[in-house]
Structures are given as C-alpha cells and as structure tokens.
Amino acid sequence: QVQLQESGPGLVKPSETLSLTCAVSGYSISSGYYWGWIRQPPGKGLEWIGSIYHSGSTYYNPSLKSRVTISVDTSKNQFSLKLSSVTAADTAVYYCARQGYGDYVGGVANWFDPWGQGTLVTVSS
C-alpha cells in the first residue's frame, strides 16, 4: 500500500523560502511515475504546483514557476518542494500525491492517487 507523508515547518515568515518534503512508503520512487505537489488555501479550491519524474524531469505551474523548485531524492525515497519569496497568499494546505497514468483509446490519462494527508503552512511574521 503506497503512502505519502508531508513534513516541514508549519510557519514561514514573509519573503522566506517554504520547504516541504514528501516521504513515500510502499513504493520505490525509482520505479517510475510522476510525483506532484498540490495546494489549497483555506476555504478555497485546489491548485497544482508542479510534478517531478523519478529521473528529475519537472513540470511547474507557470503562475509559480519563477519561485518553485521540486527535487527528488531516490536514496531516501522522497521528493521535496521549495517555494521562495513567500507571501500571505501562499498560506495553504500543501498536499503531495503520486501522479499515476494509463492508456485509454485515444490518449493517456493522468491522475493523482494516493495523496498525503496534507500539511498547513502559514506565512506570517
């Protein structure tokens, strides 16, 4: 059973860098799949931040691209998120998830499953 667990500081000061790690158990990141970060401001909807392949190939949301770095550490079976120059608008629950994929007639589907439980990061001085 694949499980993901986010960890990192729950409080970050404005202008500093938010750093989170997602530890994966029950599956080796080296075996494949993309791994993603998604966030949700309090009371609002979901926003995809970015995804990384086990080889290190990344996709980022253009709205955050200048501030985001996602990396993978296969030796520790974990991947990480760094978001620089944070403001109060970055206050959110941050989720990590495995990005599965599969063929269907006419295309390739991607989905996020499973998810971590999420961790609330508050940006405040």
Add this chain to the structure above:
Amino acid sequence: AIQMTQSPSSLSASVGDRVTITCRASQGIRNDLGWYQQKPGKAPKLLIYAASSLQSGVPSRFSGSGSGTDFTLTISSLQPEDFATYYCLQDYNYPITFGQGTRLEIK
C-alpha cells in the same frame, strides 16, 4: 492554461437523490478529465479518471461521462457519506488545472 468551469458551485440534495455535476473545459481535452471528492479536513480522493473510468474501490453509484469540452459526474442515489465537495481536473496538458469545486450539501 485550460480553464475548467464547474456547475453548479453548490447544490442541496437529499439522500436517495440522483445528482449531476457538470464540468466544462475552455478547449477540447479529449477524455483527459478526472473527478475528485473532498471531505472537510481530508485530502481529495480520486473517483473517476479518463472521464468515465471508475477508480478501484469507488462505489458504482458514481459514474462519469463526456468528451471534448463537456463532462458530467453523476451520483445515482446519494448516500450520507457522499456529502462533500467535488472537483474536476484536466490532465490534457500542463499546467494541470482544477475546476473551482461543487459543494454538495444535505437538503
């Protein structure tokens, strides 16, 4: 980025009702659409992928349909545990984008 628009934004229904939620994409996305259920304080849960494929373990009262720009999630007979917020997601291209959510409440 592809915009995903869900309707309605909120919905009141009773146990046993048949409910339909709609998601419209700003451009054609083939069948590259998923549906997620989120309960308060919990992570989203995958229900449907590739527009109509039911995720393993998800009750058969959930179904998805559509292709191109218009998609629907149908719950055939609402159960108490189905009251939650539902999100669509397009994975046709990056950036992956979500709909704004539909809150399903008890009438």
